[in-house]
Amino acid sequence: MLPIARYSALRAIRLLSTTLPRSSSLPILRLLSTLAVLEQIDGKLNSGSLCAVTAGRKLGGSVTGFVAGSNVKVVAEQAAKGKGMEKVVMVDNGAYDKGLAENFAPLLVENIKKGGYTHVIASHSAFGKSLLPRVAALLDVQQISDVMSIQSEDTFVRPIYAGNAILTVQSTDPIKILTVRTTSFPVSEASDSKTASIEEGTDPKAPSPTEWISEDLATSDRPELATAGRVVSGGRGLKSKEEFDKLIPPLADALGAAIGASRAAVDSGFADNSLQVGQTGKNVAPQLYLCAGISGAIQHLAGMKDSKVIAAINKDADAPILQVADVGLVGDLFKAVPELTEKLKKG
Numbered sequence: 424m425l426p427i428a429r430y431s432a433l434r435a436i437r438l439l440s441t442t443l444p445r446s447s448s449l450p451i452l453r454l455l456s457t458l459a460v461l462e463q464i465d466g467k468l469n470s471g472s473l474c475a476v477t478a479g480r481k482l483g484g485s486v487t488g489f490v491a492g493s494n495v496k497v498v499a500e501q502a503a504k505g506k507g508m509e510k511v512v513m514v515d516n517g518a519y520d521k522g523l524a525e526n527f528a529p530l531l532v533e534n535i536k537k538g539g540y541t542h543v544i545a546s547h548s549a550f551g552k553s554l555l556p557r558v559a560a561l562l563d564v565q566q567i568s569d570v571m572s573i574q575s576e577d578t579f580v581r582p583i584y585a586g587n588a589i590l591t592v593q594s595t596d597p598i599k600i601l602t603v604r605t606t607s608f609p610v611s612e613a614s615d616s617k618t619a620s621i622e623e624g625t626d627p628k629a630p631s632p633t634e635w636i637s638e639d640l641a642t643s644d645r646p647e648l649a650t651a652g653r654v655v656s657g658g659r660g661l662k663s664k665e666e667f668d669k670l671i672p673p674l675a676d677a678l679g680a681a682i683g684a685s686r687a688a689v690d691s692g693f694a695d696n697s698l699q700v701g702q703t704g705k706n707v708a709p710q711l712y713l714c715a716g717i718s719g720a721i722q723h724l725a726g727m728k729d730s731k732v733i734a735a736i737n738k739d740a741d742a743p744i745l746q747v748a749d750v751g752l753v754g755d756l757f758k759a760v761p762e763l764t765e766k767l768k769k770g
């Protein structure tokens with residue numbers, strides 16, 4: 424059952440708000456309540472997922488965090504210190520450790536119904552993208568993906584056509600299910616002086632037809648690509664994996680940057696799949712995005728065009744990347760990249 428009564432009340436108060444002076448809008452905001460779905464990896468809170476809390480705070484109203492997994496109390500306590508968090512709901516069950524959407528979705532739906540939330544938000548990560556469409560289907564509402572900005576409690580801005588057009592969408596659904604772009608809702612470093620309360624959630628113990636077998640994770644001492652302040656990316660222009668490995672890591676080291684790659688570079692085996700930037704890869708918005716041998720196809724731009732400074736090295740003066748770059752160098756990357764690396768090392 425959807426919380427219809429609550430929705431009707433919300434609608435009635437929204438109608439009332441048009442006749443009330445602005446200062447009277449506070450009680451209306453209090454009725455909004457967001458469930459921010461948080462991620463944990465091996466008993467540690469994935470701080471990137473706190474972007475859901477930032478988005479919830481933008482909406483106004485209360486924000487409740489949700490975590491599930493084995494021995495999840497530690498994660499819940501960590502989340503409870505987060506800025507703007509009113510409550511954390513936790514479900515302690517190892518069946519949810521790997522975040523499989525098949526049993527996580529019914530779990531979430533039960534807890535959404537119990538809490539009567541008006542908004543459910545998760546990061547636009549692999550976990551959020553896999554989970555929330557199922558949750559939306561189970562609740563018979565539309566999901567709104569990759570939200571870049573929140574205009575009001577029912578109006579959201581999101582990219583379409585690989586970021587080539589920006590859509591403003593208004594939802595009349597009683598519960599809004601959103602995944603939000605991590606780079607658009609940065610996580611606040613500060614924590615609240617008061618700690619949020621922690622409460623046990625409902626566990627329907629739904630069976631999962633999918634079994635988690637194993638994972639093969641690429642490990643690196645470098646900054647995490649999605650959250651790094653600087654990113655050095657290489658494309659097909661590097662010609663081979665040997666050249667990619669010879670040129671890109673030393674430049675990234677000289678800048679203390681994470682390494683990224685275009686899909687063509689990944690598909691050609693120059694770089695690991697986890698390094699792909701773009702529509703079907705990661706979204707990044709670092710202070711500096713420096714790329715070499717990348718043409719700037721729209722699907723690549725979709726993942727990095729929010730970077731503060733874009734610098735590009737390309738031998739083709741007409742390459743689309745140079746139209747969005749703040750700094751461009753038209754030249755041969757095999758000459759320019761080693762020179763730049765040497766200068767940075769000396770500097």
Ligand SMILES: Cc1cc2nc3c(=O)[nH]c(=O)nc-3n(C[C@H](O)[C@H](O)[C@H](O)COP(=O)(O)OP(=O)(O)OC[C@H]3O[C@@H](n4cnc5c(N)ncnc54)[C@H](O)[C@@H]3O)c2cc1C
Pocket residue numbers: 657658659660661684685686687688699700701702703704705715716717718719720721722723726736737738739742754755756757
């Ligand atoms: C549904 C879909 C999703 C996609 N998702 C993504 C995605 O997430 N990320 C992504 O990146 N792509 C994605 N793509 C692919 C995208 O369309 C492009 O094919 C890809 O980005 C091209 O990669 P690239 O720029 O490395 O290669 P190219 O387009 O081949 O560009 C290579 C560039 O290197 C330059 N160059 C060559 N030699 C040198 C040299 N010696 N010195 C300097 N410059 C040189 C060339 O001038 C050229 O501009 C997607 C495509 C589709 C259809």
